[in-house]
Amino acid sequence: MEGKIMLEIAKRIDRGEKAALVTLTGVDGSSPGKSGSIMGVFFDHTTLGTIGGGNLEFQVINSAIEAMKIGENREFEFTLAAEGSLDMICGGKVRGYIKVFQRRRKLVIAGGGHLGVDLYKLGKYLNMYTVIIDDREEYVNEERFPEADELLCGDIGEILKNYSLDEGSYLVIVTRGHLGDKDALKAVVGRKIAYAGMIGSRKKVVESYRDLMDEGVDKEDLLKIYSPVGLDISNGDPAEIALGIMAEILQVKNNGTGKHMREVKVIIL
Incomplete structure (x- = not known):
């Protein structure tokens, strides 16, 4: 799957489209995604791969779209607890990075x-x-x-x-x-x-x-x-x-x- 994600990102960039790669760089405690999980996010809101699904993935996709709009990479961190920003009860914490690829002019x-x-x-x-x-x-x-x-x-x-x-x-x-x-x-x-x-x-x-x-x-x-x-x-x-x-x-x-x-x-x- 990782190979397919990278190939799709390369194909989108070659067509002059915007693309981003989401990587989970750290997972503490329980989480639907594992450290090292990657997901391709594209400007048309389509995705390839997963970092665990649910509200975590929904929020990260939106963040990736915003990052592509301004053309800047960004980091993210979420607490997966009832009192956290995602209102999830996994009890863990995830960190990640969104890499925005510059498209061909x-x-x-x-x-x-x-x-x-x-x-x-x-x-x-x-x-x-x-x-x-x-x-x-x-x-x-x-x-x-x-x-x-x-x-x-x-x-x-x-x-x-x-x-x-x-x-x-x-x-x-x-x-x-x-x-x-x-x-x-x-x-x-x-x-x-x-x-x-x-x-x-x-x-x-x-x-x-x-x-x-x-x-x-x-x-x-x-x-x-x-x-x-x-x-x-x-x-x-x-x-x-x-x-x-x-x-x-x-x-x-x-x-x-x-x-x-x-x-x-x-x-x-």
Whole structure:
């Protein structure tokens, strides 16, 4: 069972889901669970394994869900007596640890052209869960993206409209044309997402924003989009543009300043 629990946790993390491992580190006296017992807890409230069941397990599951929400490990201790917090009569005491596993960040690339390929390579290098979306079969296949986690072919706007995106998702819109970019943006603007960027000249971006506002899209939501996308560090080559985009994504992900490290004052002894 322990092997199944660890494999399921690994599988969930690989899919970009949140997961936690609960371990009983100490048991004094009588308890439904034994020291060393483990249980996998997932953000959808499903579990695998057990630490003894009952109110103890119920409380620990809730604690694990809270720990996953804030992304922090935590310890727990419960007294299993009538006067204890769990109102149990086993008479023992249990201690344990909840390990929260950081999920893989998801990179969603809307557009499988040259820039999409370079973004995909950088995403895989950074161990991100990569998703490629395009409306052309020849631009979204295993030959072009051999290690992509998902390849989705069809109407890009419709796919994005129905695709699950959350605070662990980073979207880059680089379709084959201005209209495709705008349709993709319309499908995601206003949704809770870690990062959404769209390629385009400043003129094209302004035109897209105006069109979308005319269609009822909120201006404040549009201002949260990173567009034109990326940091100003490239010479215009697709590989360098992709690097500038990924640098911006990392800046957002890690709350970086984007400043040169040499600007940090160092005392030389």
